[in-house]
Amino acid sequence: MSFPERVRIVEVGPRDGLQNEPGFVATAVKLALIEQLVAAGLTTIEVASFVSPKWVPQMADAAAVMQGVVRHPGVTYTALTPNLQGFEAALAAGCEEVAVFAAASEAFSQKNINCSIAESIERFRPLVAAAGANGIRVRGYISCVLGCPYSGEVAAEEVSAVVAMLDDLGCYEISLGDTIGAGTPGKTQKLIEACASRIPMARLAGHYHDTFGMAVANIHASLQLGMSTFDASVAGLGGCPYSPGASGNVATEDVVYLLNGLGIECGVDLDALVDAAAWISAQLDRPPASKVARALLARRNKEGCT
Ligand code: HMG
Ligand code: MG
Numbered sequence: 354m355s356f357p358e359r360v361r362i363v364e365v366g367p368r369d370g371l372q373n374e375p376g377f378v379a380t381a382v383k384l385a386l387i388e389q390l391v392a393a394g395l396t397t398i399e400v401a402s403f404v405s406p407k408w409v410p411q412m413a414d415a416a417a418v419m420q421g422v423v424r425h426p427g428v429t430y431t432a433l434t435p436n437l438q439g440f441e442a443a444l445a446a447g448c449e450e451v452a453v454f455a456a457a458s459e460a461f462s463q464k465n466i467n468c469s470i471a472e473s474i475e476r477f478r479p480l481v482a483a484a485g486a487n488g489i490r491v492r493g494y495i496s497c498v499l500g501c502p503y504s505g506e507v508a509a510e511e512v513s514a515v516v517a518m519l520d521d522l523g524c525y526e527i528s529l530g531d532t533i534g535a536g537t538p539g540k541t542q543k544l545i546e547a548c549a550s551r552i553p554m555a556r557l558a559g560h561y562h563d564t565f566g567m568a569v570a571n572i573h574a575s576l577q578l579g580m581s582t583f584d585a586s587v588a589g590l591g592g593c594p595y596s597p598g599a600s601g602n603v604a605t606e607d608v609v610y611l612l613n614g615l616g617i618e619c620g621v622d623l624d625a626l627v628d629a630a631a632w633i634s635a636q637l638d639r640p641p642a643s644k645v646a647r648a649l650l651a652r653r654n655k656e657g658c659t
Pocket of ligand 2: 369530532560562602
C-alpha cells in the first residue's frame with residue numbers, strides 16, 4: 354500500500370454535472386461557477402462539451418462558455434470533443450486541452466456517440482492529429498469500465514484493450530469512467546491492475562459516478578494502488594444523459610475531505626469549495642448531493658456564520 358503524496362483533481366462539474374440538468378443552465382451561471390471553482394484552488398476544469406446540441410442541448414453554449422471564461426494563470430480549461438467538427442469548434446473558441454470519449458461497451462458506444470468502439474477510434478484519429486498540430490493535449494475517457502447500463506458486466510480485459518487503443522492514438526492520460534457507479538473497491542482494483550499493465554499508473558485517472566454511494570471507497574482503493582488523478586464534480590452534480598438513472602460524479606467536496614483526512618495534498622480549499630457547492634445548488638434549487646457539503650453547511654448554520 355503506497356498512497357500518493359499529492360492528488361490532482363480534474364473538476365468536471367460544469368460539464369459532466371450540468372450536461373445532465375433537466376433545464377438549460379444560463380451561460381452566466383456556468384461562468385460564475387467556474388470562477389468559484391478557480392477561487393477554491395482547482396487547476397483543471399472541464400468547462401464545456403462540443404457535441405451536437407441536438408444530442409445534448411445543455412452544452413449548446415460551449416463556445417460562449419469557452420470564450421467567456423476568465424483565464425487565470427496555472428488553470429487549464431478543457432472540453433469534450435467527440436469528432437473533428439467538435440475539435441475545430443473548441444479550437445476556434447480558444448480551448449487549450451480537449452478530451453475524446455470512447456466506451457468499453459459496444460452498446461453504450463452506439464447509444465452515446467452513434468458508432469462502434471472501432472469507428473470511434475477512427476473518428477478520433479484526425480482530431481488527435483489536428484490537436485497535435487496545434488499543440489493541444491488530448492485526454493481520453495472510457496465509459497462503462499465497471500458495467501454498462503445496456504449490456505451489464507464489462508470485463509477488465511475489454512477495458513484495458515480500449516486503454517491500449519487510446520494510448521496508441523496519443524492520449525496523454527486515460528480516465529476510467531464508472532458511468533453507472535456500479536463499482537466496488539475489489540473490482541475497481543482488479544480493473545486498475547489490468548489497465549496499469551498497459552500504461553503507467555501515472556497516466557490513468559479515476560472517474561467514478563456515485564450512484565451506489567461507492568465512489569469514495571473506490572477512490573480509496575485506487576489510492577492504495579498509487580493512482581493519483583481523480584475526476585470529481587462540485588456538489589456531486591450530474592450524471593450522463595445516455596446512462597439512465599446514473600447519478601453524478603463523486604462530489605469534489607467528498608474527495609477533498611477524504612484526501613485531507615489521509616494527509617494527501619490536492620491544493621483545494623474545502624471551505625471555498627463548499628461555498629461553490631452551496632451556490633450552484635441554490636441556483637439549481639436543491640441542496641448539494643454531497644454529504645460533506647451538507648454537513649459543513651449545517652455546522653456553519655449552527656454557528657450562525659453562513
Ligand atoms: P451523429 O448524428 O452520428 O453525427 O452524432 P453526424 O456526423 O452524422 O452528424 C449529424 C449532425 O450532427 C450534423 O448536423 C452535424 O453537423 C452535427 P445536421 O446536418 O443534422 O444539422 N454534429 C455536430 N454538431 C456540433 N458539434 C459536433 C457535431 N458533430 C456532428 N461535434 C455525435 C455523433 C458524436 C456528434 C453525437 O452522437 C453526439 O453529440 N453525442 C453526444 C454524446 C455526449 O455528449 N454524451 C455525454 C458525454 S460522455 C459522458 O458523459 C461520459 C464521461 O463522463 C465518462 C463516463 O462517466 O463514463 C466522459
Ligand atoms: Mg461521467
